[in-house]
Amino acid sequence: MATMSVAPPVSGVLLNDFSLQVATVNGSGSQSSNLVLLRTIFQMGVPISGKNLFPSNIAGLPTWFTIRASRHGYVARKKEIDFLIAMNPETVREDVLGLDPGASVLYDEPLKANDLRHDVTFYPVPFDKLVAGVCPDAKLRKLVRNMIYVGCAAHLMNMEMEEVERALRQQFKKKQKAADLNWGAVKAGFDYAVTNFPQPDRCRLERIAGALSKTAGKIIIEGNAAAALGCLFAGVTVVAWYPITPSSSLCEYLIEYLKKYRRTPDGKATFAAVQAEDELAACGMVLGAGWMGARAMTSTSGPGISLMSEFVGLGYYAEIPGVIFDIQRVGPSTGLPTRTAQGDLGFVATLGHGDTRQIILLPGSVEECYEMGIAAFDIAERYQTPIFVLSDLDLAMNHWMAEPFAYPTKPLDRGKVLRAEDLTRLKGDWGRYRDVDGDGIGYRTLPGTDHPAAAFFTRGSGHNERAQYSEKSADYTNNLDRLKRKWEGAREHLPPPVVEHTDSGEVAVIAYGSTQAAMVESLDQLREHKINASYLRLRAYPFAAMVREFVAAHQRVYVVDQNRDGQMFELLQLDLGPELASRLRSVRHYNGLPVDARSLTDAIVALEGAK
Amino acid sequence: MSTTAPTPPLVKLNRLGLPQSDYRGSKTTLCAGCGHNAISERIIDACYEMGVDPHRFVKLSGIGCSSKAPAYFLGRSFGFNSVHGRMPSVATGAVLANASLQALGISGDGDTASIGLGQFLHLMRRNLPLIYIIEDNGVYGLTKGQFSATADLGAKQKSGVINEMPALDTCALAVLSGATLVARSFSGDKKQLTAILKAALAHRGTVMIDVISPCVTFNDHEGSTKSYKFVLEHEEAMQELSFVPSFEDIAVDYDPGTTLDVPMHDGSHLRLRKLGVDFNPTDRQQALRVLTDANANEEVLTGIFYVDTKKPDFIAQLGMVDTPLAQLPENVVRPAPAVLEEVMASLQ
Numbered sequence: 001m002a003t004m005s006v007a008p009p010v011s012g013v014l015l016n017d018f019s020l021q022v023a024t025v026n027g028s029g030s031q032s033s034n035l036v037l038l039r040t041i042f043q044m045g046v047p048i049s050g051k052n053l054f055p056s057n058i059a060g061l062p063t064w065f066t067i068r069a070s071r072h073g074y075v076a077r078k079k080e081i082d083f084l085i086a087m088n089p090e091t092v093r094e095d096v097l098g099l100d101p102g103a104s105v106l107y108d109e110p111l112k113a114n115d116l117r118h119d120v121t122f123y124p125v126p127f128d129k130l131v132a133g134v135c136p137d138a139k140l141r142k143l144v145r146n147m148i149y150v151g152c153a154a155h156l157m158n159m160e161m162e163e164v165e166r167a168l169r170q171q172f173k174k175k176q177k178a179a180d181l182n183w184g185a186v187k188a189g190f191d192y193a194v195t196n197f198p199q200p201d202r203c204r205l206e207r208i209a210g211a212l213s214k215t216a217g218k219i220i221i222e223g224n225a226a227a228a229l230g231c232l233f234a235g236v237t238v239v240a241w242y243p244i245t246p247s248s249s250l251c252e253y254l255i256e257y258l259k260k261y262r263r264t265p266d267g268k269a270t271f272a273a274v275q276a277e278d279e280l281a282a283c284g285m286v287l288g289a290g291w292m293g294a295r296a297m298t299s300t301s302g303p304g305i306s307l308m309s310e311f312v313g314l315g316y317y318a319e320i321p322g323v324i325f326d327i328q329r330v331g332p333s334t335g336l337p338t339r340t341a342q343g344d345l346g347f348v349a350t351l352g353h354g355d356t357r358q359i360i361l362l363p364g365s366v367e368e369c370y371e372m373g374i375a376a377f378d379i380a381e382r383y384q385t386p387i388f389v390l391s392d393l394d395l396a397m398n399h400w401m402a403e404p405f406a407y408p409t410k411p412l413d414r415g416k417v418l419r420a421e422d423l424t425r426l427k428g429d430w431g432r433y434r435d436v437d438g439d440g441i442g443y444r445t446l447p448g449t450d451h452p453a454a455a456f457f458t459r460g461s462g463h464n465e466r467a468q469y470s471e472k473s474a475d476y477t478n479n480l481d482r483l484k485r486k487w488e489g490a491r492e493h494l495p496p497p498v499v500e501h502t503d504s505g506e507v508a509v510i511a512y513g514s515t516q517a518a519m520v521e522s523l524d525q526l527r528e529h530k531i532n533a534s535y536l537r538l539r540a541y542p543f544a545a546m547v548r549e550f551v552a553a554h555q556r557v558y559v560v561d562q563n564r565d566g567q568m569f570e571l572l573q574l575d576l577g578p579e580l581a582s583r584l585r586s587v588r589h590y591n592g593l594p595v596d597a598r599s600l601t602d603a604i605v606a607l608e609g610a611k
Numbered sequence: 612m613s614t615t616a617p618t619p620p621l622v623k624l625n626r627l628g629l630p631q632s633d634y635r636g637s638k639t640t641l642c643a644g645c646g647h648n649a650i651s652e653r654i655i656d657a658c659y660e661m662g663v664d665p666h667r668f669v670k671l672s673g674i675g676c677s678s679k680a681p682a683y684f685l686g687r688s689f690g691f692n693s694v695h696g697r698m699p700s701v702a703t704g705a706v707l708a709n710a711s712l713q714a715l716g717i718s719g720d721g722d723t724a725s726i727g728l729g730q731f732l733h734l735m736r737r738n739l740p741l742i743y744i745i746e747d748n749g750v751y752g753l754t755k756g757q758f759s760a761t762a763d764l765g766a767k768q769k770s771g772v773i774n775e776m777p778a779l780d781t782c783a784l785a786v787l788s789g790a791t792l793v794a795r796s797f798s799g800d801k802k803q804l805t806a807i808l809k810a811a812l813a814h815r816g817t818v819m820i821d822v823i824s825p826c827v828t829f830n831d832h833e834g835s836t837k838s839y840k841f842v843l844e845h846e847e848a849m850q851e852l853s854f855v856p857s858f859e860d861i862a863v864d865y866d867p868g869t870t871l872d873v874p875m876h877d878g879s880h881l882r883l884r885k886l887g888v889d890f891n892p893t894d895r896q897q898a899l900r901v902l903t904d905a906n907a908n909e910e911v912l913t914g915i916f917y918v919d920t921k922k923p924d925f926i927a928q929l930g931m932v933d934t935p936l937a938q939l940p941e942n943v944v945r946p947a948p949a950v951l952e953e954v955m956a957s958l959q
Contacts, residue, residue, distance in 0.1 A: 412945065
């Protein structure tokens with residue numbers, strides 16, 4: 001029989017505002033259970049986010065899934081865990097000892113978690129015994145065992161069982177038998193909890209109904225799926241990729257969508273998707289296709305970016321459109337490839353040898369992964385250069401709420417392309433790299449154009465305005481200066497920063513990418529500390545002029561980076577020049593975990609105290 | 612009003628009405644006597660005689676002396692001089708984007724067999740519709756004569772250094788990895804190389820042609836196995852090749868006992884009359900054996916080692932539409948609003 005532990009002093013009820021962590025072993029099939037919990041809370045009108053902290057491993061190493069429920073709508077990682085479901089013998093000690101007093105622990109009874117401390121609430125559950133009762137086939141038990149904690153949590157947190165069942169049936173979709181078996185396990189857990197834990201936990205849910213619901217009509221999606229949808233609606237036709245965590249799922253989602261939605265009535269594909277032999281080849285295919293006039297993309301992560309750098313440099317000089325998603329992760333090689341960071345920013349900003357300046361888009365939400373997924377192709381063809389979309393593991397692979405995505409309103413921008421009739425009108429007098437419009441962007445022709453003057457020869461740095469081979473100094477500097485003009489001209493034509501001004505004119509924050517979720521929460525926390533900060537969220541590099549004005553309007557500007565060296569802080573310093581740069585302060589988060597609001601608030605409060 | 616009879620054209624025109632000069636490129640900057648220049652000439656001949664439409668032809672290359680060559684032929688065709696060893700991937704992207712154009716990749720032995728070996732094999736493996744030519748001289752010319760991976764074991768560098776590594780046989784690798792027309796020729800063998808190039812233009816799939824192309828500056832001395840003298844002395848042609856284009860009368864007799872007739876994709880015919888070696892180039896294993904034997908016997912065996920006109924090319928494998936992907940209009944590539952609504956509903 002289960003025993004209630006020594007009852008800790010129960011602080012206030014955490015109504016629709018807590019974090020729940022499930023600690024399991026990688027490969028134990030807990031993902032379905034966790035997603036059922038996530039969807040149930042969402043269906044009850046309570047805002048959620050779901051984060052998977054997983055090892056670089058197929059099976060056997062510890063993994064944690066964290067769900068945050070927040071009636072305030074905060075969806076960043078919460079630093080403290082309020083309710084732990086401890087299923088992993090390897091980590092139970094560390095997991096339980098890491099909790100704040102007053103937290104709750106539901107655990108697999110043989111783990112004896114209740115021996116570890118006395119200031120948290122324990123809910124022991126005999127998983128093996130319960131699963132044997134609902135799953136006669138011993139081989140399947142491992143797969144349904146985790147559903148038992150869903151039932152227990154449902155009771156303890158006052159989840160609506162109809163919503164649990166709806167979430168579960170959606171999870172298993174057409175697999176009726178699997179759904180029934182799992183539902184049996186949920187009910188067994190629920191019944192056990194009803195009998196043995198009559199009191200609800202302090203982490204409690206209550207439906208936010210009707211018009212007040214903060215989730216009605218919303219979707220749950222991962223950033224990589226959102227970016228894939230962006231590519232789909234951008235009309236991508238050539239996809240070349242090489243598997244690498246955390247970017248693989250972007251192309252996998254995209255290929256799934258393309259197969260479903262991009263076939264002609266007779267079943268022919270209006271796309272080509274190639275799993276390349278490596279990232280060099282993936283990037284080469286993107287450039288070849290972009291040169292030929294197709295919308296081409298690849299997605300990768302830091303190590304792949306390293307391999308692509310030679311091609312990217314060529315793409316910059318030869319001026320070939322292409323879209324490269326960099327789903328950033330921690331560092332090179334083995335170690336923490338499944339942890340998040342914004343570590344590639346500085347590297348990508350000048351990727352390529354020689355003088356290079358790249359254009360980077362910085363989505364801060366799943367909506368922006370979608371929108372920038374579309375915009376990137378327009379910008380690539382407008383500026384005739386590789387465009388980077390810098391996402392990260394947190395944004396890309398975790399579950400985020402969003403408003404349903406809007407259908408694009410603008411037609412595709414295919415950029416400056418001369419067709420045969422244009423060449424006839426020009427009497428064949430054109431130069432591929434000639435700056436006709438003063439914006440640094442030349443006109444290009446596409447292979448296959450039926451005009452005797454259409455063809456040109458594409459090569460790297462050594463060419464004149466007519467794309468003829470040249471090693472003349474004047475031709476080279478002319479070309480370099482034009483490329484710089486083109487890049488400078490992009491500043492006001494990229495997704496502009498999002499700015500929230502306060503009147504104080506004193507303190508401001510600049511952040512970008514996945515930091516957005518933690519930043520908005522931190523700004524609220526800062527107000528509790530009497531720090532009323534303006535906020536500018538960067539969405540692209542190079543920076544719009546507005547960034548300079550924003551910095552000039554504030555005394556102290558905190559720049560938040562999820563990397564050790566303050567890479568955005570450094571790019572801003574370079575861009576703003578010494579006088580304004582002295583107003584910048586760097587706040588850095590780099591422990592491999594998604595950034596949380598409390599850490600940011602604490603850092604800024606400390607720096608403000610020391611000002 | 613005076614009428615004058617039209618002057619007969621002084622220049623011969625091909626079936627498209629184009630003079631051969633329309634197939635020329637800019638002036639070569641390679642060394643005088645370089646085998647690569649002869650290969651450019653053969654490409655010009657083959658394209659002119661076959662009536663290739665220059666604006667429907669693209670030339671791609673990697674880096675090296677060989678990879679400069681595309682600038683020296685077919686000046687009215689688009690060209691792309693990419694990065695070292697990576698022409699195959701650029702060509703793959705280009706062909707996927709517009710498979711209606713004829714693509715030609717020019718590489719060298721360093722560009723292919725050393726830095727580019729991975730991409731080379733994967734291109735063959737996909738049977739991408741492309742003609743891949745290796746202008747093979749066994750040395751790195753632009754960096755002044757270092758051995759490449761096709762230099763033969765025991766070959767002597769100009770400085771006297773002896774190569775201690777065995778050569779990679781690019782033809783054997785191509786047969787092994789999935790190319791569907793594999794040949795070796797010699798830049799000095801005008802008749803054979805032109806016939807192979809014409810067959811290449813008629814083929815649908817990956818054509819790999821290794822052309823021994825002596826480097827007059829760094830690898831044409833005594834002791835080299837890629838010199839003019841060595842190749843002339845050691846070349847053994849397997850077949851006498853002739854090519855009958857689809858637009859010509861094919862009623863030329865041949866003896867089925869000694870000659871193999873290979874019908875090509877475009878209705879033309881490749882004819883291979885056996886010479887020394889009794890050999891069937893549609894047999895992959897036999898092709899590999901012949902290549903292995905030739906290497907063991909230090910023969911420069913030339914001719915067509917392998918041809919397969921049945922295997923679907925990469926475009927067919929991918930089930931793509933006939934319209935080039937690069938030319939698909941917005942209403943085809945951007946799905947309707949109902950698609951977005953369907954996806955959104957599935958995520959709610």
